[in-house]
Amino acid sequence: MQIDLDQADADFRDDAASWLRAHxxxxxxxxTGESMVDFDRAWQRCTFDGGWAGVSWPVEHGGRGLSLLQQLIWWEQYALSGAPHIGVFWVATSHAGPTLILNGTPEQQQTHLPAILRGESTWCQGFSEPSAGSDLAGVRTTGRVDGDDLVVNGQKIWTTHGQHSDFQELLVRTDSDPSSRHKGLTWVICDMNTPGIEVRPIMTMAGIPHFCEVFYDDVRIPLSNVVGGVGNGWATAMSTLSFERGAGFVVEQIRLSRYLDEVVDHAENHTGPDGKRAAIEDDEIYRRIASARSELAALRAVTYAAVSRNRVTGKPGPEGSMSRLLFAELEQNVRALAMDVVGLDALEYQMPFTPQAWSGEWLYSPSATIGAGTSDIQRNIIANRVLGLPR
Incomplete structure (x- = not known):
């Protein structure tokens, strides 16, 4: 692993930190709610006006065109500054935008990319279905070609922020032949205000309507909205998912580290489970804290190694699945640790960095090993691509 900052990188880091401190x-x-959307929209516009939106996007498409190392520096400073989660613009900036840059037509790029960076259009993802989550090749929502349109019928689920989105990256089956599977899919830009679309928010056990069901009843989408070509949706979708874990993943790692710091502070200054001494003096809690700290350090090392390797090879490796798996399970462990440290008081306790109680974070944490590819899927990828085991 070789990551050294030259003077230009150090100056860039200082400029990023200075701008973030001020903004x-x-x-x-x-x-949740429209106030959340307004907050996210204002922050996205602020980063755009400051010249920090789309740091990984090419300059010709409105981004900064930063190197992978500079992206890592930016996202580290972003997390350390306590900057807010990108929220409803995550799919737009991290999924849809990069996919359009790679696979979209000039017209699609001109229509959507500037609006994404300026915070004018929000996007959601329409991939998962009740019977096709980890197995995207099992998508059943259909797109029938009729003249200049695709007529879409079916259902998607776990659509994050679907109720707040202007557009959707939608994966449909355009070839009904059961043997086609991967070859029968199409990636299309879906305007969420199109007649025939019904969005139903799902209230999670954490108390927020974060996910949605989306139903399509003879929804007509122009063929000009197809990205990557009819029947080539699998390749387009794989390029979309390849953008999911990059240098920006370090933000979640740093945030989890800060969360753990809050847990440690509480353990040092509050009575533990036995009601007699500080929680940190409990041997099992102390062991779990030490284990979490070491795993966070290992995760950062894996991320830095991946960035270093990508700088040389120019392409991502299987480290994305390794870090994804480690982080998801570590996040669940840390959230459970927080509950055990605080005990019953966790039902009322509020963190300084989030409006949710620790209990809400814990209730939401099971999704970490499900969303963006389950832990089983990540292990299969690691077994195949790292260990060379048969499928």
């Missing part, structure tokens, strides 16, 4: 919102991000 990071002091108000808490609302956890």
């Amino acid at each position: 990071v919102p002091t108000d808490e991000r609302p956890p």
